[in-house]
Amino acid sequence: MKKTIAIIGGGIGGIVIANKLRNTLPDHVRIMLLEQNKMHTFAASYLWLMVGQRTTDNISMPLNRLVDKGVDTVFEEVKSIDTSANRIKTSAQTISYDYLILSPGADLDRKYLNRSGEGIHDFYTFEGTQKLLEALNEIGSGEIVLAIEAMPYKCPGAPYEAAMLIKDHMNKRGLSGRINVNLYTPEPQPLPVAGPELGNSVSRLLEKKGIRFFPNHRLSEVNPGEKKIGFDNGREQSYDLLIVVPKHNPPAFLANSGLTDESGWVPVDKSTLQTRAENVYAIGDTTSVSIPGKWQNDKPMKLPKAGVFAHGQALVVADLIEAKILGKKTAATFCGDGFCMLEAGEDLAGFAYGDFFAEPNPQVKMKNLGRLWHFGKVLFEKWWLSPAGIRKTLYQNLLLAGGRLLGIPIKL
Numbered sequence: 001m002k003k004t005i006a007i008i009g010g011g012i013g014g015i016v017i018a019n020k021l022r023n024t025l026p027d028h029v030r031i032m033l034l035e036q037n038k039m040h041t042f043a044a045s046y047l048w049l050m051v052g053q054r055t056t057d058n059i060s061m062p063l064n065r066l067v068d069k070g071v072d073t074v075f076e077e078v079k080s081i082d083t084s085a086n087r088i089k090t091s092a093q094t095i096s097y098d099y100l101i102l103s104p105g106a107d108l109d110r111k112y113l114n115r116s117g118e119g120i121h122d123f124y125t126f127e128g129t130q131k132l133l134e135a136l137n138e139i140g141s142g143e144i145v146l147a148i149e150a151m152p153y154k155c156p157g158a159p160y161e162a163a164m165l166i167k168d169h170m171n172k173r174g175l176s177g178r179i180n181v182n183l184y185t186p187e188p189q190p191l192p193v194a195g196p197e198l199g200n201s202v203s204r205l206l207e208k209k210g211i212r213f214f215p216n217h218r219l220s221e222v223n224p225g226e227k228k229i230g231f232d233n234g235r236e237q238s239y240d241l242l243i244v245v246p247k248h249n250p251p252a253f254l255a256n257s258g259l260t261d262e263s264g265w266v267p268v269d270k271s272t273l274q275t276r277a278e279n280v281y282a283i284g285d286t287t288s289v290s291i292p293g294k295w296q297n298d299k300p301m302k303l304p305k306a307g308v309f310a311h312g313q314a315l316v317v318a319d320l321i322e323a324k325i326l327g328k329k330t331a332a333t334f335c336g337d338g339f340c341m342l343e344a345g346e347d348l349a350g351f352a353y354g355d356f357f358a359e360p361n362p363q364v365k366m367k368n369l370g371r372l373w374h375f376g377k378v379l380f381e382k383w384w385l386s387p388a389g390i391r392k393t394l395y396q397n398l399l400l401a402g403g404r405l406l407g408i409p410i411k412l
């Protein structure tokens, strides 16, 4: 019987699962990918775009070129879902499904976005990053301040990478003695979920680069008139260029779906990514996945929001749905492994790798800075942004071979 698998969100998780399902399931199973934007931009590369190491064309590609031909892309905004009737309402139609995968990521709060005219910038949106590059090329002296508005935010390493790349960019512009880079976060340490050892390694990196780091600082107000920001502990900081990591909100269309918890995100089984509803799975930034045995302020700590997890979860859910449809057995489970190449400027990167579900604590280690890790990140970017064909296969083989050589079980 003809079945329809609907995937909401054509970002990292959505692209991976759509392609994997199309490659393994027969043509009579319809794979439908619902996405509001025709153009895909690779967020991890915004950091390089921000300091002029990429152009906008380098890091964007029409979504239809990144997904296999047999995937049915529908460029419409999803307005609501009804899991009791297996229906999705979009801006243009109502769609019925047999299996549903939610991968709509996170919505960014608009409060501090599109305010470059007031000297407030971001590198979490494609447009914001382009404006930030202009500002970083114009500033001649003073205080660059990067502030994280709220937790959770995607890619827990990104603000730290951004601070180091900006510092490097200022050094290249010959402004090392005239510009200070300051980084404020509500977190007690960098990447708290990965433990104190990794946090200390990142703090030392920041110190070595002369970046002023202020943990436990929650942004409470921005005064663009006086170019000052305030924190809930009473501290104030003046700025010449302000960069805010905006608050992340759960996707609005999920609010009345019955699938969310009190935080608004979608709780899922950590191994199967199954939601409360039958045949409905959620992956990536939209999920709320508790880390076993890990608590902070009486609340379970959550798996970070990162592309590497969206990707790994997509592969697992694809296997589970294939097994159901084809009547096969599968042992696929998401085991919480993840890695991150932490860009530090000067074409160097650190490499953090580990098991986030390990008990009693996640086991995540960071390797010393090296060109190899930077090269690995560039290779991944090339692989991600290549349409199917010779180049994609070449990059894929290089990544897999590199992983084997270094003992890192990469799955693509």
Ligand SMILES: Cc1cc2nc3c(=O)[nH]c(=O)nc-3n(C[C@H](O)[C@H](O)[C@H](O)COP(=O)(O)OP(=O)(O)OC[C@H]3O[C@@H](n4cnc5c(N)ncnc54)[C@H](O)[C@@H]3O)c2cc1C
Pocket (backbone or CB within 6 Å): 008, 009, 010, 011, 012, 013, 014, 034, 035, 036, 037, 043, 044, 045, 046, 047, 076, 077, 078, 079, 103, 104, 105, 106, 123, 124, 125, 154, 155, 158, 251, 253, 283, 284, 285, 286, 305, 306, 307, 308, 309, 310, 340, 341
């Ligand atoms: C600057 C930066 C650097 C990063 N670096 C890294 C890194 O080095 N490593 C890493 O692992 N992660 C990194 N990330 C995080 C990574 O990009 C995200 O975690 C990842 O994209 C999450 O994948 P996803 O599929 O859950 O959501 P997304 O990739 O965000 O995709 C969601 C998609 O859903 C669509 N959508 C949302 N709502 C609707 C709707 N109602 N209707 C239709 N479509 C909708 C959106 O348009 C979007 O295309 C970085 C992020 C940023 C911003």
